[in-house]
Amino acid sequence: MTPVSTSTSTSTSTSTTPGNSTTTTVAPAATAIPSAVEIPGGADLYADPPPAAGTTPGTLLRFQRLDPLPGAPGSLWRVMYTSGAAADVSEVVTGMVRVPAGAPPAAGWPTISWAHGTTGSADHCAPSRALDYLPVPDPMVADGFVVASTDYPGLGTPGLHPYLDGATEGSSVVDIVEAAAQLPGVLLSGDYAVWGHSQGGHAALFARELAASRSPQRRLVGTVAIAPPALLRDSLTAILTLQPKGFAALTLAGIASRHPDARLSDILVPEAISAIDQTIEKGCKLHVDQALMLFGASNVVVAPPNAVEPWRTLLDRSEPGMTAGTGPLLLVHSVDDRTVPEVMSAVVKGRTCGRGEPTLRWLNASGGHSGVVGDTYPATRQWVLDRFAGLPAPTSCGSPDSPSPR
Incomplete structure (x- = not known):
């Protein structure tokens, strides 16, 4: 295992980003950061993670060079770094970086x-473990972009994953950029974009809100949020009466793991809690759905989460779009999304436009929850390229939403 000492600082210069000449924030090395350790190929990067206490967010702890993916130019790394939603809380997070x-x-x-x-x-279930859930922007590596992808806290590392905990997930999305800048031989500019889908769309919105305070040395040029969940209090209450219930179970269990005063027994019957406990750290989302399939509306809920404290308040803290964010925002959704209804991104648009933030929303007639990602990829890619080029960001605030350009 080889320790590598790295560091960061900020300056500005005129440089060429892929396809464009523009002023770019540069972040070469500068302040002392504890040495990161290289894990040999074939060894277990995830085993016995080092303590995160005393580190600053985005500190690279471990990295592992992986064999390049077939037909994919460049290098591929697993990383372990520090993050944490609160200033006094640090935790270990894993992810991937393509260069x-x-x-x-x-x-x-x-x-x-x-x-x-x-x-x-x-x-x-962490994407970096199996490498079978590659980042949607991965083809942009060939365009000259580093693509960093967090697993989120608790996925790949000890502790329960705080699903839809906005501050925790958003922090890890921002902090992995700082960690990627500490990989040996990897030079990043100070400019980055955030791009997420579904749970990741929710995380992207919180990364946008946290970027200025979390990473002031870098410039967030734009954020893409595809099918982001919102209206959490009411939607969770509704999901508990429907099938599948996995989204609700993941959210409630994740919140309870971070907030001891939030008791699942105030929301769910003991049999449902037992089913969640037996499944949530052993199976992925589909397995949680299956474990709760026998529970209907009348035999699962003790009280709706939108009516019980501290659940009501804690869910409100993870409601996206409530706080001003940095840079232009692109919201993408499909009218026929049956997993995350399009009204959720419409609500987010209303909040950001209400503060005068540059927001564009594309609303496609088809594609569903997953298909809309591929359907809109070419247009989304161009929107991201335009943000790095410094072009004016289009907005649909005060206007009807249109489909993505073809």
Whole structure:
């Protein structure tokens, strides 16, 4: 295992981002950061993680070079770094980083931080473990972008994953960019974008809210949130009366793991709690759905979460769009999304437009919850490229939403 000492600071220069010449924030090395340890290929990066206490968010703890993916130029890394929603709380998080082949631009590689959709809460559900859930922006590595992808806290590392805990997930999305900048031989510019789908759309919205305070040395040029959950209090209450119930179970269990005063027994019957406990750290999202399939509306809920404290308040803390964010925002949704109804991103648009934040919303007639990601990829890619180029951001505030450009 080889320790590598790294550090960061900020300056500004005129540089060429992929396809465009623009002013770019540069973040080469500067302040002391504890040495990161290289884990040999074939060894277990996840075993016995080091303590995160005393580190600053985004500190790279471990990294592992992986074999390049077939047909994918550049290098691929697993990383372990520190994050934490509160200033006095640090925890270990894992993820992946893809770096383009060749020499970086003079100012460093621009970066996209990808926030993945729901996989579950068990450690083996972490995308970086199996490498079978690649980031949607991954093709942009060939365009000259580093793509960093967090697993989120509790996925791949000890502790229960705090599903839809906005501050925790959003922090990990921002902090992995800082960690990626500490990989040996990897030079990042100070500019990055955030892009997420479903759970990741929710995380992306919180990353946007946290970026200025969390990572003032870097510039968030834009955020893409595809099918982000919102209206959490009421939607969770409704989901508990329907099938599948996995989304509600993941959310409630994740909150309870972080807030001891939030008791599942105030919300759910003992049999449902037992089913969750037996499944949530062993199986992925589908297994949680199956474990709760026998519970209907009348035999699962003790009291609705939108009517019980501290649940009501804690869910409100994870409601997206309530706080001003940094930079332009693109919301993407499909009218026929049956998993996350499109009204949720409409509510977010109303909140951000109400504060005068540059917001564009694309509303497609088809694609559902998952298909809309691929359907809108070419247009979303161009929107991201335009943000790095510094072009004016279009907005649909005060206007009807239109489908994504073809």
